[in-house]
Amino acid sequence: KFEKIWLIFGFGALLVFLTVIGVSAFYLGNQPPSCLATIDPEKVDTTAPFDKPGLKKVEGKEWDYELVFVASAFSYSPARVEVPLGAKVKVIATSKDVMHGFQAAGTNVNMMLEPGYISEVVTTFKNPGEFLIVCNEYCGVGHHMMHSMIEVV
Ligand code: CUA
Known part of the structure; x- marks a missing residue:
């Protein structure tokens, strides 16, 4: 019984984290600094x-x-x-x-x-x-x- 609760809690937490990352990356536009313009x-x-x-x-x-x-x-x-x-x-x-x-x-x-x-x-x-x-x-x-x-x- 308890295993099942923890399993649901675990997946739930994972889902929350992925949602937060997804929202911050695609909605808020947080990106690692990249694509710097180059110059000779x-x-x-x-x-x-x-x-x-x-x-x-x-x-x-x-x-x-x-x-x-x-x-x-x-x-x-x-x-x-x-x-x-x-x-x-x-x-x-x-x-x-x-x-x-x-x-x-x-x-x-x-x-x-x-x-x-x-x-x-x-x-x-x-x-x-x-x-x-x-x-x-x-x-x-x-x-x-x-x-x-x-x-x-
Ligand atoms: Cu140190 Cu330029």
């Missing part, structure tokens, strides 16, 4: 949008601005950029050489920049101030000097 690391300087790093206003998208960064040993381009307070910004970045990190301290922006791939994140800068961007992947002797600054005004 040798041609970063001549490929849009990386030929003109910096902040750009965009129309007709879910975000108001696109902020493009190029990382290379041991700096970011641009080295400093101003972003309007409250702007919804898509940060787009790539690396020209080795793997670099891209973490904007005090924000939820934290990406890995891999040569050959384009990393993107959409964020809203809700607080004014200076937000230091640091490299959090060890990339060589100049790793600790690699930084940029987002100034939200």
Whole structure:
């Protein structure tokens, strides 16, 4: 008798888990990060949008601005950029050489920049101030000097 109850409970729990996974995957659109756009690391300087790093206003998208960064040993381009307070910004970045990190301290922006791939994140800068961007992947002797600054005004 008890076996039967436990069996039903077991199958019931399994069904609940599968339903939760199914709903989150297909209805909410939760997917593991994949299908990153690719780029030839040798041609970063001549490929849009990386030929003109910096902040750009965009129309007709879910975000108001696109902020493009190029990382290379041991700096970011641009080295400093101003972003309007409250702007919804898509940060787009790539690396020209080795793997670099891209973490904007005090924000939820934290990406890995891999040569050959384009990393993107959409964020809203809700607080004014200076937000230091640091490299959090060890990339060589100049790793600790690699930084940029987002100034939200
Ligand atoms: Cu770039 Cu560490």
